[in-house]
Amino acid sequence: MSSQTLSAGPAAETENGQEAVVRLTDVRRHFGDTPAIDGVSLTVRKGEILGLIGRSGAGKSTLIRCLNGLERPDSGSIEIEGREITGLSEPELQPLRRRIGMIFQHFNLLSAKTVEENVALPLKIEGWSREKRLARAAELLELVGLTGKAKSYPAALSGGQKQRVGIARALAAGPALLLSDEATSALDPETTASILELLKDINARLGLTILLITHEMEVIRTIADRVAVIDAGLIVEEGPVWSVFADPQTATTQNLLAGVRPGLPQTVAARLVRGPGGTKAGETGAGETILGVDLSGPEAGTLLSGLSVELSGGFRLIHGGVDDIQGQPVARFFIGVPSADGAAAQAIAYLERRGAKVEVFGHVAGHA
The missing domain is CATH 3.40.50.300 (P-loop containing nucleotide triphosphate hydrolases)
Structure with a gap:
């Protein structure tokens, strides 16, 4: 076939x-x-x-x-x-x-035809015999997990089942x-x-x-x-x-x-004294400098533990974490670093040595 x-x-x-x-x-x-x-x-x-x-x-x-x-x-x-x-x-x-097989948002199934007839339709157009096209439809319905639905009509199916029929039909001609x-x-x-x-x-x-x-x-x-x-x-x-x-x-x-990556919490953003990039690295004063940190690769998982050793005054993790995307560790953090005594500049230097991309968002009074 x-x-x-x-x-x-x-x-x-x-x-x-x-x-x-x-x-x-x-x-x-x-x-x-x-x-x-x-x-x-x-x-x-x-x-x-x-x-x-x-x-x-x-x-x-x-x-x-x-x-x-x-x-x-x-x-x-x-x-x-x-x-x-x-x-x-x-x-x-x-x-x-x-x-080219095509699957659509709204399924595009023929309501007057059974599931197996919908799947076999491209093969009917190509001139396959009924026996061969129904055998191919059965094979594909097994592949998409709908073996028991061959004689059903689209109206009896859920949305997910309809899309599985659409996928099987798209695969019919190989x-x-x-x-x-x-x-x-x-x-x-x-x-x-x-x-x-x-x-x-x-x-x-x-x-x-x-x-x-x-x-x-x-x-x-x-x-x-x-x-x-x-x-x-x-x-x-x-x-x-x-x-x-x-x-x-x-x-x-x-x-x-924006909807799938961690972002700076609005409660923190609303308290920033300056907008993104507004606080200079190493600026002194009470409170915290807010940093955004991005890093992918093996070092992503140990980045913050290393920073805690580097900074004697510590830092605060405001939001974020390490995700696994295609087997790659991808880190995105938002941290608060004490603004006094050059701690922000020290933190930025350390993070950039580890290969991280660092953005200075601004400064907040007290803890974020």
Whole structure:
């Protein structure tokens, strides 16, 4: 039951030698004077889960439509499995679309068809016999944990079960790429976690490449290998998930991370004598200097214990901790250091020697 493959040229490779399933180069798409995609270059490597994140209107949906040929870019190059697709005719695009599975936010199941019929529909369109397509549907329903639901109709299913049917249908033709378009946005947190675990399992067992489009950083953190942040039609930041979480470079990424990274408590922020960066290192006076500390890597777990030895006057942990992201320790702390006797400058020097990024937020009278 092998699926039809897209006729392709030599397999595209990334800079580190991994095969690229998708490669976009300077892709642009305007609607009137409005740039929906404004020069996107992006590679999705074979077997990885790449999270594409951005707020509504950032360009995610247009990018998906360009990938599956529903939109044609004004300029730039899109390669799928090594083949340039931007100049293909509609008949030439059909084999391409069979190489791309798609799962949607609102499931898009046919209510008048049973679960197994929904899963088998792409294979019916391809001309598979009824016996073969139902056998393939049974195999996929077992994979997604719905063996007993083959004869049920969508109306009898929960939201999570409907999404599992959508995933099975997307896998029916054996795609090279799975596009997940806000697939968990309509689900409750517990169901979201189970769907993400399923996608992660499918990626590991089948070696399937997944492009995960979302506006939720928690989804990226849970499942993705790499993340690309899109804003106003541009990729503004890209890298391994742990690295981006540890040290976001752009305001867009920092805002998207605000709900999943520790932040300075409002009760402390309201008491700051000066705003961020306003207190000079080593400034004397009563009270505390408030520092934000970021560090990833093996030293993250021992950073504060070392600081307690370094500072005879001690410090106060206000908020934060050490998290594990993709097997990497990622630390983010907010601490109060005595402002008198150069303790703040001593603390900053020690933390920076250990490789930490330190931000001086300001000064508070007394304890934070």
